[in-house]
Amino acid sequence: MNNCCKRLFDIAVSAAALLALSPLLLWLVYAVRKNLGSPVFFVQERPGKDGKLFKMIKFRTMRDATDANGNPLPDSERLTPFGRRLRAASLDELPELWNVLKGEMSLVGPRPLLTAYLPLYNDFQARRHEVRPGITGWAQVNGRNAISWPEKFALDVWYVDHQSFWLDMKILLKTVKKVFVKEGISAAGEATMPVFTGNKRKLVIVGAGGHGKVVADTARLSGQWQGVYFVDDRADRPSEILGFPVLGDSSLLGNEILPQEFDAAVAVGDNAARAAVYQKLHSLGFALPAIIHPAAFVSPLSRIGAGTVVFAQAAVNAGAATGCGCIINTAASIDHDCRLGDFVHISPGAHLAGQTEVGNLSWFGIGSCSRQAVSIGQAVTVGAGAVVINDFSDGLTVVGNPAKPLVEKQI
Template identity: 60%
Template structure:
């Protein structure tokens, strides 16, 4: 009752005080965009009940040769952009508030065609009246993703209060002057909602500590449904908070269920063996690149590579299958890393370095430019490699020297 009383009083006073501005904007729209002045469209309101929403028109009429409307970017005008960025196009919506179809604050009313696309959680946005502004509008408006928008809408439904409404109105006024989040990047309006994306199933072979970091990276890359497999199953039942559901043979039998597969085993030789086993079963491993990693578009990554947070790979680099590029390591231009190389956190490899298959570069190690490192080499933590290294050697120290056998 307090919310409705607030809506009526504020909308009525605003319509009276802003009447000269409404008339002036209507005149501008009529002169530069033509008739009709108002944009009218049926939208779903409280409990999905339909109503006619009104706004000032912001786009011109423009059609292709077949009579279909041109894209929004071709129909948007300078006047329309100004009306949207200043939120002046929303002022007629105060009439919808006064009538009771809308509230000053609530989830924005979306298109009727979206109704069958909502998940049960997303449909909760209709548990309250739609609003001229809302929690999503003050947290990014059209510049955020649909998933984020619905999360904000549902949060508002669950936490609405008079004081929250006052906070949202105050933040809205601030946003009007700052003009943030008017449109999604690369678009003049919000992109079309196509429905909730189906879960992307991802299989991880290996359940050790390394695999949990891989799983976290997979989630950061958008994989939403992750299952673990490990040959110690069923004695190994969990990898962190993820359940282990089978072994390698289980994965081979079920791999058609998954959209992606990776071997997440830190030991280079075992990782190579498991990748070969999956390959014989027709499985090509996927690669994962953390969103914060910087991989040059002129670099080449093989299958089953994982690049963790903060990794830098420069132009001309070639990374073989199954390589691990661990947190914060960097690989400079024109390096070649063979299959199943493991570069540990913070390691630095300078330009034009060759690293043989299944070698391990330790934590914080540094490799001078144009060095050749053989296969199955172990470079100790903090070592500084300034000379070429032959196959199967372990080197430590500054400068790095081979350990005595």
């Protein structure tokens, strides 16, 4: 959308909305005053276009409550039932129409976040400030607060690169639907959205074999961690591998302090073994984020599960979704609307056509491929170079062109 046309649209709609909604706004002023007291409005500095600060105005939804030391209590304790209803209906956002009219915000754009986050962004995430922030945005209609920070930032930057009049209309219509559906208002286990703490934790990788080297290099190139380390149980393990320090054996992972400083990744090719290690790390309190090579293409309209690694030149297209702990190996492709279960391994050069479904613990060998809309069961092994054109049930090994069962095994 041309910037001038977008601005004229913002002015016309925000002015008309403020006038038309004035009775509702006056009632909300009364209701907030009655339920929460003064002040009625929540005013806070937020970064706008190019990071320039402005004062964003919303209706107040939380009560003033502090602990014995004067620090504000968590959001879950300050957010009242009345405030929850305001947020669920997005009525707390209506005063931002004034920010839109003044030119500090737009109707559609990345949501303005806290100023404290500014020094924490990497170069990619900072691109969200190339446009005016919005009352609603692409991230809000694709998960709102229920998606992770990396997903939110990816959606924000996707909007920056693809903004148009018709995309804005689509977002506005979807926003109306979201208000009625009331989904994605908060993140799992949170009253609102967890605090963004930045990108520079450390990463410990379990498994220092050949696969571990590629995982470590992918993590390093992603720029997401300030340091990458290994743990490995081999008796003859070296002190470092390709410049990545080896901290010791896996017994170190039981140190309860370690999850506070380190995220974790599992570099084990075997699906069942990877699942076992993943579950152990999860039980110990480690975060297991997805690791994506900068030379991979992952659509912001896809969903990548926790602990999944996407290697160089791999592609995950719009509408696709992976479970946790998957491997999308070098130059593999996952086409639109594919569904991968947990701990699936897609080997180098393997290609899944659109709408393919793959069950937990299944493995596509090097150079294999699937026809569109086939269904693969759990713990299925697809041999190297195999061409899958039929559905297969659990536990099979299939080979050939077209792929046929080689041997049935118990799972």
